[in-house]
Amino acid sequence: MIEVDQGYLDSDWVELVKTASQAKNNAYCPYSQYQVGAALLCVNGEIVAGANVENAAYGSTICAERSALVAANSRGLRDFKRLVVSVVGEIAAPCGACRQVLHEFSSVSGLELEILLHGEAKDTYQLTTISELLPHGFDFR
Numbered sequence: 001m002i003e004v005d006q007g008y009l010d011s012d013w014v015e016l017v018k019t020a021s022q023a024k025n026n027a028y029c030p031y032s033q034y035q036v037g038a039a040l041l042c043v044n045g046e047i048v049a050g051a052n053v054e055n056a057a058y059g060s061t062i063c064a065e066r067s068a069l070v071a072a073n074s075r076g077l078r079d080f081k082r083l084v085v086s087v088v089g090e091i092a093a094p095c096g097a098c099r100q101v102l103h104e105f106s107s108v109s110g111l112e113l114e115i116l117l118h119g120e121a122k123d124t125y126q127l128t129t130i131s132e133l134l135p136h137g138f139d140f141r
């Protein structure tokens with residue numbers, strides 16, 4: 001994982017950051033008050049956003065990353081190039097469940113998913129990949 005500054009970001013990254021940041025405002029998080037937004041760049045160029053959706057039964061909560069991925073899948077989109085995760089505070093990396101789910105689609109498509117983490121508190125960025133976050137993800141093939 002490397003820190004990058006805003007000047008490093010190409011136009012696709014900038015658009016993804018903007019989309020993830022806006023999606024964060026749609027988070028349903030009455031329990032944690034922790035808003036997270038995500039934006040996936042699909043191979044066909046489409047961008048699909050997601051936000052965290054909490055539930056009184058905490059285990060039913062879905063993170064922003066999986067929310068975006070489910071939304072994309074619902075539209076038949078399964079090949080992803082990039083993901084941005086934007087949070088209000090300091091940078092936060094995807095949880096273990098999200099890493100595994102993201103790994104699934106990276107593994108199926110054969111595409112390495114680049115992941116940019118964005119912390120709005122200090123407008124900081126870290127760049128990583130799904131392979132770096134989950135080097136030995138579970139595969140059933």
Ligand SMILES: [Zn+2]
Nearest residue numbers: 063094095098
């Ligand atoms: Zn997660």
